Amino acid sequence: MNDQVADFRAEKTNLTELAGLGKGPVSLEPYRSQEWFEKEVEQVFKRAWLCLGREERIGNPGDYFVQTIEVAKAEILVTRTREGVRAFHxxxxxxxxxxxxDRGGNASRFVCRYHNWTYKNDGALIGVPDEKNFFDFDKKRCGLTKVACETWEGWIFINLQPVPEVSLTEFLGDFGQIYTGIPYPHSDKSILFVSHLKANWKVIADAFAETYHIPAIHPETIGSTFASNENPFARPISAQTWGPHRSVSTYGNPEYVPPIGSQVERLFYSNIATGNVLSAASLEDTEVFLKHPAINPTKSGSWAVDVTWLFPHFQFDVSPGGFWTHHFWPVSVNETRWEARFHIPDAPDVWSRLQQEHYIARLGEILLEDVGNTERTQEGINSGAKEHMVLQDGEVMIRHSLHQLEKWVHAETVREALA
Ligand code: FES
Ligand SMILES: [Fe+2]
Structure with missing residues (x-):
């Protein structure tokens, strides 16, 4: 692990250097090349363990959901059997x-609508109409095709290799050792934002990988919570990398109070008391989670959110107000399906419900601000006007992501990519 602590007050931070990454301009080809995209699909998305989110989403036996993975031309059925979580094509x-x-529900068996073949939710074929008229037929050999599926700390992962080259434990490496025992509050309840965007998946992912954009894009919404007079450019406070995985702790203005005119925010802020408007849970809910050594690892008093990436395309964010996730699913070289899931509790009373509605409306505003530039950026990249982009120190997570993708694209084996 590289421990990367930045002093945001220094003239320059030094996260890129501490992460052992180069400082030169970065090629834009991975954002526009069809050839590169195909390599990413084959070498990265079809070889890495892919996180599909929390297992509480399918908390009861029989619960299931279907996840489309366009680049693999696959639809994955994830089910909760009595033995655990399983995945099938x-x-x-x-x-x-x-x-x-459908996209999800609860069922102990699944019936194909074409000729009524029936499967148990563990994939076993249990019913075939007019079975006697088949030839040398053995139902046991005709179950649903399994997809490698494992859970770690309540997160569901699948791997599209018929036999994964490395275990999930090996894939997670040191990261998997450090991020244990974190209680993710309200994992079973979430609201989902889905958007189809005309941009490479990394253009969208990069929009959520740095806080340098905050003063420019979000001045009205979170400009004064994620930046302040002492940190006007919203520099990060620390960052860590573990093989292909990474996490950055972002700055939160501890002095923040809603302006006098913001009556609604002031009303809700009186209870949230986190200094962070991105908040749906109460502080008591998240107390244990805040004490965890992996979260806000420097235990900075000026902390807002940990933005943590599981390679290649999944991000979870923890903040004093709870947690949320992002999936950046590539569809084609310049199309992405972006799924953001925010975990919030059931509202016990009308006041909490109002607070949540405010939170959801605020989130919608912020997310629109975030993706507002992405399609324009992709058009700029596609124009070929530029060969490279220049990244500053606060954009270290983007550099790390590209560095790792390049490693995976060129590595013959997954173990070599992880080395
Ligand atoms: S294709 Fe499913 S039962 Fe025939
Ligand atoms: Fe943003």
Whole structure:
């Protein structure tokens, strides 16, 4: 692990150097090249363990959801059996129709709508109409096709290799040792924002990888919570990398109070008391989670959010107000399906409900500000006007991501990519 602590008050921070990364301009080809995109699909998305989110989403036996993975031309059915979480290709063993047609629910068995073949939620084929008329037929060999699936600390992962080259534990490495025992509050409850954007998945991911943009894009919403007079450019307070995974702790203005005119925010702020408007849970809810050594690792008093990346395309964010996640699913070289999931509790009373509505409306505003530039950026990249982009120290997570992707694209084996 590289411990990277930045002094945001210094003339310059030194996160890039501490992460052992170069400082030169960075090629834009990975954001526009079809050839590179195909390599990313084959070498990264089809070889890495991919986090699909919290297992509480399917908390009861029989719960399931379907996850589309466009670049693999796959739909993955994730189910909770009595033995644990399992994943399958959503493809019938008869003539390959899709078995499950909705996006999620609860079922002990799945019936293919074409000829009524029936599967248990553990993938076993249990019913075939007119079975006697098949030839040398063995139901046991015709279950749903399994996809490697494991859970770690309540996070569900799948791997699209028929036999994964490395275990999930090996893939997570030191990161997996450090991020244990974190209680993620309200994991079973979430609101989901989904958006289809005409930009490479990394353009969208990069919009959530740095805080340098905050004073420029978010002056009205979070400009004075994530930046301040002492940190006017919202420099990060620390960063860590573990192999392909990474985390950055972002600055929060401890002096922040809502301006006099912001009556609604002032009303809700009186209870939230975190100095952070990105908040739906109460402080008591998140107390244990704040004490965890991996969270805000420098225990800075000027802390807002830890932005933590599980390679390649998944981010979870923890803050005093709770946690949320981002999936940046590539669709094509310049299309992305972006899924943001915010975990919030059930509102016990009308006041909390109002507070949450305010939070959700505020989130919507901030997220729109975030993705507002992305399609324009992609058009600029596609124009070919520039060969490279220049990154500053606060954009270290973008540099680390590209560095790791390049490693994976060129590595013959996953173990070599992780070395
Ligand atoms: S394709 Fe599913 S039962 Fe025939
Ligand atoms: Fe932002």
């Amino acid at each position: 959503n493809v019938c063993s008869h003539r390959s129709n899709k078995v499950v047609l």
